[in-house]
Amino acid sequence: xxxxxxxxxxxxxxxxxxxxxxxxxxxxxxxxxxxxxxxxxxxxxxxxxxxxxxxxxxxxxxxxxxxxxxxxxxxxxxxxxxxxxxxxxxxxxxxxxxxxxxxxxxxxxxxxxxxxxxxxxxxxxxxxxxxxxxxxxxxxxxxxxxxxxxxxxxxxxxxxxxxxxxxxxxxxxxxxxxxxxxxxxxxxxxxxxxxxxxxxxxxxxxxxxxxxxxxxxxxxxxxxxxxxxxxxxxxxxxxxxxxxxxxxxxxxxxxxxxxxxxxxxxxxxxxxxxxxxxxxxxxxxxxxxxxxxxxxxxxxxxxxxxxxxxxxxxxxxxxxxxxxxxxxxxxxxxxxxxxxxxxxxxxxxxxxxxxxxxxxxxxxxxxxxxxxxxxxxxxxxxxxxxxxxxxxxxxxxxxxxxxxxxxxxxxxxxxxxxxxxxxxxxxxxxxxxxxxxxxxxxxxxxxxxxxxxxxxxxxxxxxxxxxxxxxxxxxxxxxxxxxxxxxxxxxxxxxxxxxxxxxxxxxxxxxxxxxxxxxxxxxxxxxxxxxxxxxxxxxxxxxxxxxxxxxxxxxxxxxxxxxxxxxxxxxxxxxxxxxxxxx
Numbered sequence: 001x002x003x004x005x006x007x008x009x010x011x012x013x014x015x016x017x018x019x020x021x022x023x024x025x026x027x028x029x030x031x032x033x034x035x036x037x038x039x040x041x042x043x044x045x046x047x048x049x050x051x052x053x054x055x056x057x058x059x060x061x062x063x064x065x066x067x068x069x070x071x072x073x074x075x076x077x078x079x080x081x082x083x084x085x086x087x088x089x090x091x092x093x094x095x096x097x098x099x100x101x102x103x104x105x106x107x108x109x110x111x112x113x114x115x116x117x118x119x120x121x122x123x124x125x126x127x128x129x130x131x132x133x134x135x136x137x138x139x140x141x142x143x144x145x146x147x148x149x150x151x152x153x154x155x156x157x158x159x160x161x162x163x164x165x166x167x168x169x170x171x172x173x174x175x176x177x178x179x180x181x182x183x184x185x186x187x188x189x190x191x192x193x194x195x196x197x198x199x200x201x202x203x204x205x206x207x208x209x210x211x212x213x214x215x216x217x218x219x220x221x222x223x224x225x226x227x228x229x230x231x232x233x234x235x236x237x238x239x240x241x242x243x244x245x246x247x248x249x250x251x252x253x254x255x256x257x258x259x260x261x262x263x264x265x266x267x268x269x270x271x272x273x274x275x276x277x278x279x280x281x282x283x284x285x286x287x288x289x290x291x292x293x294x295x296x297x298x299x300x301x302x303x304x305x306x307x308x309x310x311x312x313x314x315x316x317x318x319x320x321x322x323x324x325x326x327x328x329x330x331x332x333x334x335x336x337x338x339x340x341x342x343x344x345x346x347x348x349x350x351x352x353x354x355x356x357x358x359x360x361x362x363x364x365x366x367x368x369x370x371x372x373x374x375x376x377x378x379x380x381x382x383x384x385x386x387x388x389x390x391x392x393x394x395x396x397x398x399x400x401x402x403x404x405x406x407x408x409x410x411x412x413x414x415x416x417x418x419x420x421x422x423x424x425x426x427x428x429x430x431x432x433x434x435x436x437x438x439x440x441x442x443x444x445x446x447x448x449x450x451x452x453x454x455x456x457x458x459x460x461x462x463x464x465x466x467x468x469x470x471x472x473x474x475x476x477x478x479x480x481x482x483x484x485x486x487x488x489x490x491x492x493x494x495x496x497x498x499x500x501x502x503x504x505x506x507x508x509x510x511x512x513x514x515x516x517x518x519x520x521x522x523x524x525x526x527x528x529x530x531x532x533x534x535x536x537x538x539x540x541x542x543x544x545x546x547x548x549x550x551x552x553x554x555x556x557x558x559x560x561x562x563x564x565x566x567x568x569x570x571x572x573x574x575x576x577x578x579x580x581x582x583x
Contacts, residue, residue, distance in 0.1 A: 007343060010350035015159060018112050030105040034160075037098040038168045044091050046175050047082065049320050054081055057313035102160055110156045117148050117353075126359035129428050132387050133355070143232035147352045151228070151345050158342040166331065173328035180321040183314060184301070198322055201300055206329030209289045213333040217282045217340065223275050224344035230271055234264045243496070279337070286333060293330075297322030366428040372435040375402050377423070377519065377549070379579075382432035384418050392418055394576035395432075398567065402437070402518070405542075406551045407560055410569030414577050416553045417445075419569065420523050439518030444525035448508035450496040456489040459510055468514055476513045479540055480506040481533070501528035509537050513544045520545065522552045531558050538562040 019027050051070065058066035069075040074083040121127050121144060130141040177199055184198035241248065241257055248257055301318045304310050310318070327334070367382055382396040392415035400406055410416050421427040423434055424443050450458045459477065460468050474486045482503060499507065505528050512520055520541070526534040535558055541550060542562060552559060560566065571577030 011346050014349055018109050023112060030101055034098060034101050037094050038164050039171055040094050042168055042172050042175060044087055047087060049179060049317055051081060052320055053313035053317040056316045057311055060312040106156045106160060110152055113152050114148060120356050124360040124363035125426050126356045128426055129359040130355050141355045143236060146232035147348055151349050154345045155349055158345060162338060162342055169328045169331045172324055176321045176324040180325050183318045183321060202322055202326040203329055205326055209330050209333045212285055213336050216285055217336045220278055220340035224340050225347050227271050228344055228348060230267045234268050237261050237264050289333060293326055362428060367422050367430050368433040369425045370433050370435045372437040375437050377437060378435040380433040384415060384422055384430040387429055391576040396579045398579055402549050404549055405563040406565045407563035408553045408567045414569045414571040416569050417523050420521050441519045442512055442515055442517035443521045444508045446524040446527055448504040450504060454490050454492045455485060455495055458495055459507060476510045480510045482506050505529060516545060517548060519549045524553050
């Protein structure tokens with residue numbers, strides 16, 4: 001019970017927002033229509049129970065007229081009983097539209113949830129902070145792509161399926177328990193008359209089945225949760241290989257990649273066998289339980305039939321009603337595997353949602369982001385730490401004036417890139433203040449990011465294509481020695497794999513020349529170029545962005561000539577680093 005209540009609360013918190021959203025009326029009307037159609041099917045099942053009794057009675061009595069009437073249009077006695085063809089036609093129509101409207105609601109709900117999850121994931125750079133989480137802090141942060149793409153799909157599908165099935169089961173139980181009570185009659189046990197004895201037999205049968213199913217299937221929820229994780233890890237490993245084909249080929253890393261992928265797939269296989277063995281016992285229990293249920297009511301009711309207390313039609317009605325009552329009472333048994341999968345899906349979405357919310361709450365933590373009162377960029381007592389608490393930079397203070405060209409150097413791993421992340425406002429670990437003046441900022445990392453889409457979109461990223469002068473795009477590509485790509489500007493290809501590291505860095509320089517930011521930060525953004533090409537790119541930046549403040553991280557001495565100031569980040573022997581002005 002202690003686990004059930006938090007689970008139900010998570011399920012409610014994931015479901016409620018959509019039905020209270022701006023789409024609430026259309027969503028509620030769709031849900032209401034689906035519920036009405038589901039309950040209509042239960043009503044037809046009730047009619048079919050009466051139809052079965054009349055139909056088999058006509059067979060027993062050899063009543064040809066009643067037989068034909070019950071097959072086609074129906075039979076008029078004290079009350080009208082529709083024919084099978086009429087009931088079947090109505091049943092088919094309702095079943096088709098029940099499925100159609102259900103799928104419509106699923107997609108609308110999934111679209112709305114996907115939009116909200118992506119918005120929350122991207123807001124306040126929560127996606128970046130949770131990517132840095134490790135250890136206990138990483139709960140709910142693994143494979144966000146799988147949680148958004150797969151788990152939201154499973155959640156909407158399973159929630160509607162299980163919820164509607166449970167509702168239909170409850171209504172079916174209420175509808176058929178009265179029929180079974182009336183048909184079963186009393187039974188005398190040790191001189192005590194038990195009314196509606198078949199209802200109590202069905203209840204006892206369902207309780208035994210539920211207890212045994214819970215006993216056998218309890219570990220499945222955790223195993224399904226773990227299965228979704230290892231499957232996602234396996235897919236991620238395959239995606240990583242696809243995205244880094246050239247690097248793997250150059251290293252000759254096929255054997256290592258094969259071993260890594262085999263290890264991850266081995267985890268999938270091993271867990272599959274564990275689930276398979278558990279399901280073997282569960283399916284055996286459910287299959288035996290269902291098979292016994294098909295004959296059990298007839299055996300129990302047979303004494304009354306052979307005594308002449310009930311006709312053949314009455315016996316078939318008892319069997320049908322008992323099956324529906326017992327099936328309703330055994331809903332937990334029949335739905336256990338689906339419930340285990342649903343539990344795992346909600347657990348993954350709820351933990352992911354909490355991780356994103358925690359990351360957004362923590363957005364204001366770390367170095368303060370303040371607006372500068374003047375025109376300078378200032379670092380005031382800036383201390384930066386790693387996620388594990390290790391201090392990278394301590395008490396850094398620095399002022400950069402507009403139009404300056406500043407070079408930041410230091411040993412690899414000293415924290416130069418982290419310093420840029422703090423200036424960008426994305427590093428969440430540390431304290432102090434980063435005071436940024438008015439104006440536009442652009443940061444070019446060492447590994448240029450190329451989004452999916454056309455080359456034109458990649459050049460303009462993150463701006464919209466329509467926001468930039470497209471006649472200028474081809475000219476800038478010519479300037480950065482990418483003129484051979486101009487005819488392919490509108491081609492949609494995997495550019496991150498087709499372009500070399502140097503070409504990708506040239507494309508990033510082209511972005512800066514197009515956007516013309518007031519402040520430009522380059523984190524070894526030309527390291528993949530040869531020295532002559534690197535100097536050409538810096539000359540191009542100086543000429544094309546005469547009023548832009550340029551701050552660079554670089555190691556080559558040839559770059560120094562393009563900067564008036566040099567700042568060294570000194571961090572000896574893994575101790576906290578400090579910013580030192582250099583000649």
